[in-house]
Ligand SMILES: NC(=O)C1=CN([C@@H]2O[C@H](COP(=O)(O)OP(=O)(O)OC[C@H]3O[C@@H](n4cnc5c(N)ncnc54)[C@H](OP(=O)(O)O)[C@@H]3O)[C@@H](O)[C@H]2O)C=CC1
């Protein structure tokens with residue numbers, strides 16, 4: 601029997617993830633703040649819910665993929681939000697990247713109404729989302745995790761259950777902190793190669809054959825050298841993740857000078873109006889500093 605799943609948030613990631621669910625035979629009801637973004641999904645067979653509450657009313661479990669803590673909270677707590685219809689026998693799964701505090705607030709509100717809650721942020725970007733190859737970092741209600749496993753198998757290549765609420769968010773923030781720092785180091789390397797008379801394309805080839813070869817350098821490097829920063833992972837979201845990871849470090853009295861410097865570069869990029877470009881656009885900030 602087809603399972604009825606709700607999906608809130610059809611940005612870069614949510615669109616790809618919900619499309620895969622539809623293509624795999626799930627009955628999907630979608631909602632997006634900008635409702636026109638639902639049209640493409642409806643063409644593939646999705647139904648539209650007029651509000652988050654309307655989606656939850658209809659579906660046994662509902663997935664959200666929203667920009668940040670503010671939007672994750674708004675979709676749950678505001679008028680016509682998730683909280684109005686969640687209750688016994690219904691599940692809510694937030695796959696957005698947020699901090700543990702946001703996730704905990706949502707968890708408390710959902711469970712106090714009798715619903716079950718799972719946080720399940722993902723590692724992997726637009727392409728893995730399209731290919732159903734995400735890595736899912738779930739925590740919270742184990743029964744809901746098991747109930748959603750068929751959907752996770754469609755959206756991802758591997759799911760982790762990390763225990764109590766907050767652990768999914770923490771894992772995701774640690775991963776993205778490392779990634780954001782790597783992107784800054786990579787940008788500095790490209791600028792240093794070029795600035796010291798090397799061909800930066802040669803650097804890409806050398807890197808790709810060594811111990812620090814990785815899909816991010818391989819996938820983004822050639823486009824960065826052309827200043828092509830078509831967004832897969834918007835820079836404003838990467839900066840949000842650095843900020844939230846630094847807050848996590850703060851709470852645990854951990855000094856993270858590399859991440860702090862990377863965060864400054866992402867903030868600078870945002871101030872230059874680059875927030876909607878891919879996070880590789882931090883390269884433009886590093887390049888600017890070479891003169
Ligand atoms: N892109 C990536 O590579 C990855 C992103 N992530 C995380 O996934 C989440 C989504 O990312 P992505 O799809 O790239 O982001 P997008 O910016 O493409 O999409 C953001 C989504 O959030 C919605 N939204 C924003 N503000 C509000 C609000 N106040 N109320 C309701 N809805 C709102 C947007 O609606 P609208 O269309 O109306 O603007 C849109 O559906 C983020 O938390 C991000 O950090 C995780 C892994 C990879």
Ligand SMILES: O=CCCC(=O)O
Pocket residue numbers: 697722723724725776833
């Ligand atoms: O949160 C975004 C992660 C992007 C990626 O894993 O490439």
